[in-house]
Amino acid sequence: MQKNSFFKLFYHKLKTDPIPDWAATLAYYFMLSIFPLLIFLLALIPYFHFDLDTIYSFINDYVPEDLADLFSTTILEVISEPQGGLVSFGILATIWSASNGINALVRAVNRSYNIEETRNFIKLRFLSILLTIGMIVTILITLLLPVFGNVIIHALETYFFLPHETAQILNSLRWIIGIGLMTFVLMILYSLAPNVRLSFKQVIIGAVTATVGWQVISALFATYVSNFGNFTATYGSLGGVIILMLWFFLTGVMLVIGGEINATLYMLQNQKRVEK
Helix, strand or coil, X not given: CHHHHHHHHHHHHHHHCCHHHHHHHHHHHHHHHHHHHHHHHHHCHHHHCCCHHHHHHHHHHHCCHHHHHHHXXXXXXHCCCCCHHHXXXXXXXXXXXXXHHHHHHHHHHHHHCCCCCCXXXXXXXXXXXXXXHHHHHHHHHHHHHHHHHHHHHHHHHHHCCCCHHHHHHHHHCHHHHHHHHHXXXXXXXXXXXXXXXXCHHHHHHHHHHXXXXXXXXXXXXXXXXXXXXXXXXXXXXXXXXXXXXXXXHHHHHHHHHHHHHHHHHHHHHHHHHHHC
């Protein structure tokens, strides 16, 4: 009975809530923040004396062709020399732009719960910035850990005297670590975003669903773009931008659906309290 009630209410929310509109809003704000974020990260490269040829090779090996061209031509040309002002600009622009996206997610989650936002602007913006920093770090770790896991673990083993046995365990579990970290951060986001007090227990199902769904959709979309999609033929030089926007849109869909699942469970719990 409870399962039927959940799926009935969840299906109703999927039909009535403008999930594609919310996801499109998130994609827009994520798009505004991605290039300042990449400029900030790549502007750090000269300080660590990484080989630019290695960076080019990494982008071409692990990023779909259209996106690889976009990133290479737009960003890498500005990072050959250390630029402190560029780093500072990247930090500020990334945090502000991306926090607008988290603000949009907060509004979407509140509407999922049918709750009005009563928190003041400063408190809400500060919360959005904190959640933004957590999401940026999490997504970077989730994306880079499978690729750079061996390098990171070797550095920990060399410079922080991590035991070899522990390093081997971490190396074999790096996929699980990335997924677990993202789930944990989403639990924090889903518990703090709505204007209602929620425990981790009340949001864990939505966080796990969003994390697993995002991983699956990202993998399938990357496979499709690499093997079947020919966006350049349709959009020309804008193909890379279109691919990025689609991925951000799918990411937004999964984040919103995770919130919808938690909101549905919350409403069912309230219904049970009323019935008692």
